[in-house]
Amino acid sequence: MNFAVTIDVRGVEGIADPEGRTIERALGSLGFSGASTVxxxxxxxxxxEADDxxxxESTVREMCDRLLANPVIERYEITVSTSS
Amino acid sequence: MNFAVTIDVRGVEGIADPEGRTIERALGSLGFSGASTVxxxxxxxxxxEADDxxxxESTVREMCDRLLANPVIERYEITVSTSS
Structure with missing residues (x-):
């Protein structure tokens, strides 16, 4: 069977997010106020392609643990759905 | 009012995605078969912070058009929800 996989990888709270900080400053420079914790x-x-x-899901979890996410600074969320 | 904003930025179909290609090859090297179109x-x-x-939503759309997404090679999807 063919599955559509989506993995959402986000930084753990409390870990610095330099890209987010840069965006926050750039939004301010462009005149957008009110955005915080970017x-x-x-x-x-x-x-x-998987049997079921x-x-x-277990394959994707293993992919995340071994390659796609850094468990020290990131959390991930997996969505597996049957492709149409 | 305070809103929680999520912006999903993805490459347009047909545009090369080198990071995706690299992940696809790396998964293969690690022995994961069956993943495609990464x-x-x-x-x-x-x-x-916004009035309503x-x-x-219109502020976020303007942020995307001016800074957060490149309309030539990316599409974005906005979710705005009231923070608890």
């Missing part, structure tokens, strides 16, 4: 994360999407949903 | 996008989240939801 944080930037990553979304990784792909198609995955639970094996797809 | 694409990497960005999620920007922040708090926004519609003014928050």
């Amino acid at each position: 944080r930037v994360g990553k979304v990784i999407t792909f198609d995955l 949903r639970s094996s797809a | 694409r990497v996008g960005k999620v920007i989240t922040f708090d926004l 939801r519609s003014s928050a």
Whole structure:
């Protein structure tokens, strides 16, 4: 079966987010006020061929732990859905 | 009012995604087979002080057009919700 995978990778709260800080300053320079605690994360999407949903989910979790996220400074959230 | 803003920025289909290609190859090297069309996008989240939801949304759209997304190669999706 073919699954559509979405992985949402975000920095752990309390860890510095320099890209977010830069965006916050740039928004201020452009005259946008009122934006605070800007944080930037990553979304990784792909198609995955797997026997069933639970094996797809465990494969994706292993991909995250081994390659796609840094568990020390990032948290991830996985969504696996059947592709149409 | 304070709003929680989430902006999902993704590459337009058909535009090369070198980061996605690199992840795809790296997954293969690690022994994960079956993943294809890997694409990497960005999620920007922040708090926004605005008078009401519609003014928050139009502000965020302007932020995207002027700074946060490149309309030539990226599409964005905005979610604005009232913070608790």
